[in-house]
Amino acid sequence: MNIKENIKTLVIKKPLKLDCGKTINNFPLAYETYGSLNKNKDNAILVFHALTGDQFVTGINPITKKDGWWSYAVGPNKSIDTNKYFVICANVIGGCMGSFGPSHKNPDTNKIYGTDFPVITINDMVNAQVNLLDHFEIKKLFSVVGGSMGGMQVLQFISNYPDKASTVVPIACTSSHSAQNxxxxxxxxxxxxxxxxxxxxxxxxxxxxxxxxxxxxxxxxxxxxxxxxxxxxxxxxxxxxxxxxxxxxxxxxxxxxxxxxxxxxxxxxxxxxxxxxxxRAMDYFDLVKQFDGNLSNAFKKTKAKFFVISFTSDWLYPTQENKDIVIALNAIGADVGFVEIKSDKGHDSFLLDVPDFLKTLKNFLDKSYIER
Amino acid sequence: MKTEYKIIVDLIEEKTRVLDVGCDDGTLMESLKKNKNVDARGIEISKDKVQTCVSKGLTVIEGNAELDLKQFPNDSFDYVVLGQTLQAFVNPEIVIKELLRVGRKAIITIPNFGHWKVRLNLLIKGTMPITESLPNDWYNTPNIHMCTIKDFVKFSKIINFKIFKSLALTNKNISNINNSNLFYKNLFAELGIFLIEK
Structure with missing residues (x-):
């Protein structure tokens, strides 16, 4: 694990009360950034990773020596253009790429946590990551973007922090994990x-x-x-x-x-x-229940511009589940666009070279950036 | 821009909320945003066209008017626009009622099946009419419920909605339709444009 010592880490001193009831503090949050933050600090995009992703979004992952998980979408002149935007991505808490997780030592017992690690939720993940905004002195992100579990974090983030992002892009995700999931x-x-x-x-x-x-x-x-x-x-x-x-x-x-x-x-x-x-965090995710059965209420406080993307062949988070998010947003007159991208590549479409998807994501972000 | 769109832009008041149902490549929405400072939203069934709209910075959802108008609450928009697609729906009555539920007003345009060329086509050739505005054969046309300007006026009485303004487009010229000229407009206009209310 020595190789992981070079990972950028923010130690979060502020106590974080987890949904399970426990409070954590002084915990590490590993992150990576791409591109540079402009003077006005209004070009930042927080990317959320999926179940097995990490903070190494693009370029060569220094640990695995392979391409970052979203190399098709993030980089210079790509959909999320690092010449233009400052991209931040953190390893989720509970993860294993440097952020506070079950392979860490419990300072009280000096033993590795293992299953003594507190159960965390999507809500806990975003509440940990919002500290990155303070760290970079960013008042408002230009965008929050993520696919799959990353999309769930996007939804939870804008629900918790309605003023902290101008645009919101949940991709191939759901507002509530289904029985099949x-x-x-x-x-x-x-x-x-x-x-x-x-x-x-x-x-x-x-x-x-x-x-x-x-x-x-x-x-x-x-x-x-x-x-x-x-x-x-x-x-x-x-x-x-x-x-x-x-x-x-x-x-x-x-x-x-x-x-x-x-x-x-x-x-x-x-x-x-x-x-x-x-x-477990994914399974516990139910934004509908968090808002007493009315998903619209999760987004009532935000003026952000949403763009929801699904894929025709995704049967893990099918179009209808993505569309439920669109319906909830339209029900409160929110600014929401939606497209289902045609692809045979299943749920993984968002990670792969699917030109229609990559083009649409780029167009949405770049146009919204000009009009912000 | 098409004369039809210019007329629609003129009908819509500034700074209103507009839903364009079947917004195509977003040309009308762009013009509404630019000229009338409108908060414009679109629904479009074609993926390619939704992507084109997104590239223009427009807020569009991919969807079908018959299924997807349901998600909007009553009176969410000042105007709902339905351009030349009423004839393609399985149930035009339900669609009109939905338009008027979602919007306080609706603007509907219809290609006029009563146009003299259409009539002549059927009379002389004895085959289903094919014209510039109706270019498909009977077996591959999306238009399953063609109507004439006169039919539409009649329909307003049957299903009970108010026609606030009715305009005829003839050779790029716009004119008002009223009871006394309905016969002629129904014969010579290529397109009828109606501003309707509940």
Whole structure:
């Protein structure tokens, strides 16, 4: 973990009362920035990452040595143009890329938290990240942008801090986790918990890692990020480096080999307990319930301009769930645009090279920036 | 800009809230914003056109008027505009009622099926009319409920809405439609433009 010592970290001194009732203070929030903040400090965009993302949005991730998770969308002249905007992204609390999470030591006991780490929520995540605005002395962000769990944070952020962003872009997300969403997350958590190495979350103290469980969790989740059509076109029934079926349980099919690979590389960069905590936060997310069954009330106090984006082949956070956000906003006369982008790439569309999406996001931001 | 749009812009008062249903590439919305300082919103069914609108900085939602007007509360807009699409809806009555629920006023334009060229086309050729403003064959036209200016006026009495202003567009010339000239306007106008209220 020494390699992580170079990560930019803000120590948040202000106590943060979590939804679970516990209060945390003096906790680290790891972040990264791209581009530069202008004189008026009105060109900042806070990007929120998804379940397995981190603060390294674009360029080469110094830890994984791979491209940042949103390299297609963020960078010079890209949709979120770092020549123009100052992009900030923080690792969520509960995460494993430097922010306060279950792999940290509990100062009271001097032991690694593991599952003694407090359960955190999407609300807690954004309440931690709003401290970055004070740190950079930004009164109002130009935009808050994020896909999937990042989109949920976008919605929670503008609901908690209605005056702190001019534009709001929730992408491929929902205002309330569905039973199907919870079911898939539970599958992942159970895969981790049934790995003996998990040891009730104490694996770091035992020097073992629940790699098998975490990789199965990732494999299952990965399927939900793709579309049936996309999978069929990419893999079909193609065999993996063999001419015929082997009548065994090796990876005969390319799709099997692909999923195994996805699982195996994931465990190198992600912490199993963080996976439990963050999926739990997503499952607990229900902005509709937070506002007593009326989602419109979440946005009543803001004058921000919204732009909601969904994808045709996303069955994890389908268009209708994104449209429910649009409907709630229209019900109170908010300024909201919406488009469903045609793509076969499933939920992952927002992370991939989908030109219509990238162009639309750029157009919305750049036009809104001129007219702000 | 199309004469039709110029007329609509003239009909709309300054600094009002306008919803353009079927806003196409946003040309009308842009003009309304520029000339009348209007808070304009649009609904458009075509993804490409929504993207074009976004590139112009317009607030547009992708959607279908028959399904998506529901989400707007009563009287959310001063005007709701429906340009040349009434004839494409399964149930024009419901659409008009929705327009007048969501907006205090509505502006509806209709391609006039009573135009002499249309009549002559059917009379002489004996086939479904194809004209400049109605370029499709009967089997691939989106227009399933064509009507004439006269039909629309009649419809206002059947489903009970007030026509506040009715204009005819003939060879780019605008004129008022009234009871005494309805026969001629119905024969010569290519387009009818109606400002209606509940």
């Amino acid at each position: 919870i079911a898939f997350n539970e599958l992942g958590r159970q895969a981790i918990a049934s790995d003996h190495n998990w040891s009730d979350g104490k694996y770091l103290s035992n020097n073992t890692l629940p790699d098998k469980g975490l990789s199965v969790a990732r494999m299952a989740a990965h399927i939900t990020y793709l579309s049936k059509k996309g999978l069929q076109e990419k893999f079909g029934r193609k065999l993996q480096e063999r001419d015929a079926l082997k009548f065994g349980f090796d990876a005969d099919f390319q799709i099997e080999s692909y999923l195994r690979y996805q699982g195996s590389v994931f465990v190198d960069r992600f912490d199993a307990n963080s996976y439990l905590y963050i999926t």
